[in-house]
Amino acid sequence: MTAYIIRRLLQMIPTMLGVVLLLFVLFNWVGGDPAYILAGKVFSEAQIANIRYQLGIDRPAYVQIGIFLKQIITADFGASWSTQEPVSDILKTRLGPSLTVLLPLLVLGTLLAIALSLVVARFRRSLTDRMVMIACTVGMSISILVYIIIFQYVFAYRLAWFPIQGWSDSLWTNLTTFAALPILIGLCVGLAPDLRLFRSFMLDEVEQDYVRTARAKGLTEKRILWIHVLRNASIPIVTYVMAALPGLLVGALLIERFFSIPGIGREVLLAVERSDFPVIKAITVYVAIATMFANLAADLIYKAVDPRVELK
């Protein structure tokens, strides 16, 4: 087990270097000279030379990549190009609001999808099942933008059940007032794809021998599904949920934008709009690291709950 973890951690190093290289090529060469972006519309050659010196982009590429690596390890990406706020401060202060929305969403969404997928699994291969699956396809076809626009208009603007947007300093106020509608929207958007996926996990289990044995023992269908099938199907579900978390951090950016929640996702959008490269680079690197660790954690949990799994 320890050897496995160490090997996995070592395998992350080349991947991480690749991410660094990709970002370096992207931000230094594909997009043109960063000095011109930073200089704005009016500039002199002397200013450009000065900015290049300050950014270190007049030095050879390997030195610059070295600086980039040092920034990642020390978590010091300097200041944002547009607000001059230290990038590390930006990351620290934006993580809380994002998690305030995401964690309840993840827990509630997973529980809801598990419950519904068990209900659907009971009607497998019937007309009800087929109708629910088609309804899921339709639900997934509607743009997330349409969900957000309509929910915000109806529940916040017309009915005024929730504030249209906003954020406070108190966690409780945020959870009960400002995060409520965003979480509700997230639940509606995420339900269809989760339900489809979890249903397929459940159906994989329903075909197994132990289910037939349980049925032969005379157990009720309800007990088979909610105790026996669920226990086994929860392995892929937990793995999936773990691995999805870092992506959600960014994926919630539309919700954060519409409801002005000062989270990571909104920060990404602002940074892209302002060509604020240090912020985008820092967020991308750390989210990539988080993704790799989440994948490792998912594999370890898989192993912990299912001893048959061989870790390679």
Added chain:
Amino acid sequence: MRQTHDSSVPETIPEKSGNGFWALAWLRFRDDRVGVVSIIFVAAFFIIVFLSALGAVASDWNKEVGIHDAPPDLWGLLTPVPPPEAMGNAAQRVAQTIKTAQHGEALLPSTVVDPLAETLAQLQGERMEGAFPESRVVDPLAETLRELGAEGMVLSAVEEKNAAKRTSLPFGGDRWGRDVLTKTIKGSQISITVGLSAALLATLLGTLLGALAGYYGGRTDDVLNWAYSVFNAIPYLLLILAVAAVLQQRGVMTVILILGLTGWTGVFRLIRAEYLKHRGREYVQAARAFGVPDRRILFLHILPNVSHVALVKVSLLAVGFIKAEVILSFLGFGVAVDEVSWGSMLNDAYQELILGRWWELAAAGGAMALFVTVFSLLTDAMRDALDPKIRETS
């Protein structure tokens, strides 16, 4: 055993083309009622897209044919709400305001509300107390308003032009009076074209790299697998936003490139696995023994046997890319300002909805939902028909 000679699209195979793999798939597909219905809808969409690309329809989507925010009438089925007063035609309201102001009458308080009035009054109050010098409180629009008033001629010309415009349109009009129906057709053309082209690009790239990695193995496989893990470590939306941030250009081609060049990883994994499976098969060994060059083995011998995997993947990717394009365009990182897509329409619609103009949201959101639904159902049916083994579990 799958036959290798027959690689055209299943839909076009005539029934009597023998018992080839694609012919069998077509027979299975024909029995799937949902699949058949969805292919009719998809075909209808493609005809519209094709006509629009040729310029036969919707080429004048940018023309202001109706009044501002013209309500929908669905060709007379829907009684349109009487336009100017009740619907609040912005230009006319401004014109009236200025006329009233010119005659020195008081402005009607109910129709014209100055959002800054309170602040101004407050500031003026403070000025009385000497907190601010007089010059600080100036209505920034006063000058413009006076000029506009002096140019009453221009306004009456605008009114005449407005009179020639239609007061209602089948699907309504947008803020500028452009026909939402035409705009939706043009937007569908752009969004669907972008989604399919990007999916094609990503699949070509993923298939090429997957074929090389799977067939050659060894060092090639290591390097390509490394590239795969790098692209996979970054959440997809973040990756395309980062690329959009560095590419300052906006437009259809840029979106296709962004989505296509970043979205190849899923195809790569699938195709690589297929090539790994096939490279040990007898027909490949036989071809190699005959001295057939690798290039031919890769793309003429093996590819037709794995192309059904790629075909399903193209349509799965297209759905994902259409959704991604809509989000990019909504945020302003997608199509250029003089182009229209479902995403840019949703952006317009978002601002119109607050004023009660729901029709553009309904048209763009509805068109997208309909297309993506039928396209996804078609993909499901296609996958079931092409690979009956996986039908059981999914």
